[in-house]
Amino acid sequence: MPHYYGELDAVLRALADPTRRAVVERLVRSPAVVSELAAPFSMALPSLMQHLRVLEDAGVVTSEKHGRVRTVSLRPGALDVLHVWLAEQRTPAEHQADRLGLHLTRPSTPGDPP
Template identity: 55%
Template sequence: MSQAVDISPLSDVFYALADPTRRAIVSVLGRGPETVSALAAPFTMALPSFMKHLQVLERSGLIRSRKTGRVRTCELVPQPLSDAQQWLADQRAMWEARTDRLAALVEALHQEEQSDAE
């Protein structure tokens, strides 16, 4: 069984990833660090609106930024994504086990029904 994951940070990660703009930012940062200007360039929104997206991503722990002079650079922090992936894997395993048990029960009932009919 995997380690327990604190749900509060996990909720922040899923909230951050719920927005397509933020998912696009995470995808870009998956290739390496980028300046805020380079990240913002493909989006048709005002810079203050874009910065709000970056703030949500930083609060969730998915990215971190550093300022060198007048240039702010962002980079991806992979651990929160790993935590979310592990939580999803745990949920999938649990539900697969439940559906397997349900399928076995249905099959047993079907077999019992067939033997009663004979």
């Protein structure tokens, strides 16, 4: 079992909830204060804070508190573990098709068979 499965499981659990995915989608644009993140949702602020805690525990976001204002940011590279796992799940046929595509687009050199 690859060493990153614990991190992968945490990220997948965190992103399983539509509210948390919406928060991540918003944070892709820029960091935001909690009140701004809460605005689109019809839930109490403590409920949103629980969602943010799940994302933070999974390492997807970070937060900083300055006075009474908490700013949340997407952690750079936080979703890379998903990319790695998905790349490993590609089928051998996809890899062969990729190699064939590269071969077909490679410029021919003199002496290559037709």
